[in-house]
Amino acid sequence: MSGFSRFTPLANALPSTVPFVGPEAIERQRGRKLRARIGANESGFGPAPSVLKAIREQAGETWMYSDPESFELREAIALHHGVSRENIAIGCGIDGLLGEIVRLVVEPGTPVVTSLGGYPTFNYHVNGYGGRLVTTPYANDREDLDGLLSAAKREDAPLVYLANPDNPMGSWWDADSVTAFARALPDGSLLILDEAYCETAPAGSTPPVDALIGQPNVLRMRTFSKAYGLAGARVGYAIGTLGNAQAFDKIRNHFGMARISTVAALAALEDQAYLRDVVGRIAAARERIAAIARQNGLSPLPSATNFVAIDCGGDGVRARGIVDGLMDHGVFIRMPGVAPLNRCIRVSAGPDADLDLFEAVLPKVLKAVK
C-alpha cells in the first residue's frame, strides 16, 4: 500500500533512517532478551526512590493534560540555576528541543557546524529540515573547539553544535575554554551547548550558568535522562536568554509533555542528595569499566560522562565485532559511527550485575574476534 503522492520534496528526499536502533529491536531481531542494558547511556541505577514515590502517588492525575507552560518545573529549574523562569524552555528530552531549535534556525541549504562523529540525533534533525552539515574532525578524541570556530566563521553558519562533556567519546573541555569558545563565535552563530552529561563531569568543566546567560547566541541544554535516571520520562530543558527561551513557544507542541514525566522531573530535581549519591556510583562504575578494559588489554579513555569509551586497538570492523560478540552474550553496548572514533566501543555505567556479565564475557568475545 503506497503513500500519499504529495509529500513535500524535502520529505520525499529524506531516507527512512533512525538515529539509533533501540535495544528492544535488537531483542526482537535476535529472539531473546538482553541481560545487560549498558548501551544507551541510560542510568541502570534508576531514578531516586522519592521520584518513584511521586510517580505512584500522582499516577491518578494522568487524566489531566500537563500544564502547557510547565510553570512549576520551570520555576524549580530556574531556582536551581539562579536564573529566571523566563530563561527556561521545556521539551521532550534534549532530542525534542534539538528538533525545535533546528526548525527555528535551519532552512534548506543552511550550513550547520558540528563534529564528525558527533551526536547523530542532532544531524538527523538538521537533515530533516534540509540543512547542510559541515563537520569538523575530533582532535585527540575531543571535539575541536578551534576547528568548530573556524568552520562557523568560514561558513557563516547560523547554528553550531557542541556537546560538553562529549558523546560518544566521554571527553570534555574545561569551563574556561568552553566559555571562551562561546564568546568567540560570531553573533550570527547560535551555539547549542549540549550538557546532557554535565552532572557527572569533573568540577570546573561546566561554565557557570551566569557566565553565558546574557548571550543571545548561546542555548544550553540539560536533561533528566542521564544522571537523574529518567530517560523514559523525556524531560529536557534549554537555558538561554528570554528571547531564545520564548522562541520555542512559537512552534512547540504546547500540550506535548506527559504529566507524570513532569512530576518525576520535579521530584528528581528536589532530591539532590540522591543525585550526589548516584553520581558517586556512576564514577565507581566508570572506574570498574576502565579496569575491566585494562585487564583485557584494551585502553579506556578518560570520561566525564556516565559511560566509558574503550579503544579496542583496531578499526571499526574490530570494534563492531566486539559489539556484536557482546550482544551474542546478551550484553547491549554501542560504538561510535565514524573513523577514527569507531576504533572504540562505548559502555554505559550500570549496576554491578551488568558489569559482572560484561567482565565475564568480554575475554571470550575478544578471543573470538582475534
Added chain:
Amino acid sequence: MSGFSRFTPLANALPSTVPFVGPEAIERQRGRKLRARIGANESGFGPAPSVLKAIREQAGETWMYSDPESFELREAIALHHGVSRENIAIGCGIDGLLGEIVRLVVEPGTPVVTSLGGYPTFNYHVNGYGGRLVTTPYANDREDLDGLLSAAKREDAPLVYLANPDNPMGSWWDADSVTAFARALPDGSLLILDEAYCETAPAGSTPPVDALIGQPNVLRMRTFSKAYGLAGARVGYAIGTLGNAQAFDKIRNHFGMARISTVAALAALEDQAYLRDVVGRIAAARERIAAIARQNGLSPLPSATNFVAIDCGGDGVRARGIVDGLMDHGVFIRMPGVAPLNRCIRVSAGPDADLDLFEAVLPKVLKAVK
C-alpha cells in the same frame, strides 16, 4: 535579554500564540484553584484502575528509553483494529501527529482546508509551517462536507482536515457520508480524519477501519486522551497505508515517547470493559449537562463527544460572559472561538461533583450576565 538574530524569516513572522490557555494558567492568574475542571474535554472519570496499577507497577522502568518503534503498542492497536502493525504510527497525542503530518505536506503558501472554527491546534501547526488556511463555514453546526470538498478541489489543497465527531460543537456525520467524502476527495488531497472522540459516538457514525485503510490520501487519528482518560500521557496514533504510517519515521522524534505513557496506553487498550463502562458514564453526564442547560433556558446541542456545546441564545460576548462568570465560581469550561459557533459554551462530561457545582452556579451566572 534579546533573542538570537538569525531565526528563519518564517520563525520571526510567527506570533507567540498558544492554541489554548491551560487551566493552571487561569488558576495562577486568578490566584485560586478551580473546583471543577470540565473545560478541556479531559475525562474526569480517569483511566481504568488496571491502567493505574500498570503505571505504578512499571514506574521503576522509567530509567529506560521507550522502544522507539513502540512495537508492542502498535501491535496491540493493529490487532484491536484488524490491521497490520505497519499501518500504525504512534505520536505524542493527536496534537503531535498533526504537527508531523503538516510538516510532511505543508510548505510556505500551501493551501490547507479546514472548517472555520475547527480545531485550533491544527491551524497552529499549519501556520507554524507557513501554510495558508482555507476555511469553510460550519453548516447547521456541523462541518460542511460539501463545502470542504469544493474548497479542496478549488484550491487543489494537499491537506484537508475533518474531525468526526467534531470539536468544538460535538456534532457528527454518519459513517457513509464520511466514507463518501473521503472517496470523493482528489488523490492529491490528503484527508486528516481526526477521530479523537469516536469512542463516545453513536453506532454507525465512524467508518469501519477497513473502509478507508487502502486509501493513500486518508490518515485517521485516534487518541488515548479522551474516553480512555489519559490526556496527560500524550499517546495518539495514526491509521493509514503503510507508506503513510512510515512517512512519520522520516521526521519524528524516535525516542520521544514517555515509557510509562506507552505502558498506560497498552493497559488502557486491554481494558475494553472499563472503556464500555466509562462511555456509559460519559453518556449519562452528557444527558445531565443537557438537562441542566434546559432547566436554565439554554439549548444543548446533540453530542457524539465527551462534551456538550450549549447554545446560550446570544452572541460571543454573552457566551464569554458566562464562561468568565463560571470561572469566577471555580468552574473551568471553554467556548468556540469564532461566530456563529461562539454563541455556545462547551462543557466537558465529568463526575457528579463537578456537574453539581456547574448546576449550582449556572443560574447565578446567567442572572449576572443578563
